[in-house]
Amino acid sequence: MADTFSFDVVSNFDQQELVNVIDQIRREVTQRYDLKDSGTTLEVEKETINVVANSEMTLQSIEQLLLQKAIKRNLSLKIFDFQPFEMIGGNRVKQQINLRKGLSQELSKKLSKELRDSIKKITVNIQGDSLRVTGKNKDDLQQAINLLKKQDLEVPLQFENYR
Template sequence: MPSSYSFDVVSEFDQQELVNAIDQLRREVDQRYDLKDSKTKIDIKEDELSIVSLSDMTIESVKDILLQKATKRNLSLKIFDFQKIETIGGNMVMQIVKLKKGLSQEISKKLSKLVRDNMKKVTASIQGDSLRITGKNKDDLQAAINLIKKQEEELDIALQFQNYR
């Protein structure tokens, strides 16, 4: 039996599920009557999406479909950071959607302080873009998970708990 247990708090998403959601989005945009001739293009990069279309109303429709497809694929909606819609040449508009991945130092410090202040039997250490919680008792770690889950709504970031051992 190990002398201590730990888990990691991370903010990640499944890249393949995102690609699948974008593929479904493209198919639906091509098939829907109201979006068929809108010249809408959705490009995916490592850490952002770009949506280009004829009008901002079309972009809002595409955004709604994107959120639906992401929800069906079990992706948290908190990973999307929608930037403002910009006008580009040729009567086209574009919206950049940043993808949130990894815990920032500020959020890691906030979670670490929360755990240290409320739970004396566990320790929190920041490790790059994740936070490791360590304790001698699995029940204490479960309590730490519940404490962090309660705080998750205020943080506006999707949290996952990995490497529970």
């Protein structure tokens, strides 16, 4: 009996961990001497984080805090796409941080082609913003995972539903 094995390649992050990071930063903004009276606000939306502060230097401090707290909570730094800051009224600055989630169509095609060219015994299907890799041999799937882990991509990859 020829069983087939599969796994999914996705790019995702734990939304609750991100909320915890933002809560820690908000607490630190109210307690730290250099940030206490800065009037800094952080708003989390589904795909963005908006930071409003009184100076570019404060924005840089918030960015460093965000990166430090994310590392401690095992969030990949690749999920953050920092946009240039912009001046808004009242000598304040605003920065939007986009959150990367899912594989783009171009990246999915590139990874799919690379896997199929390198490992002949597997099939790769694009399913929305993820990839499904199937094969008859678990060793081929392990080889595919190792090949993907060696890639230096702009998004973090996770491997789910290994069966």
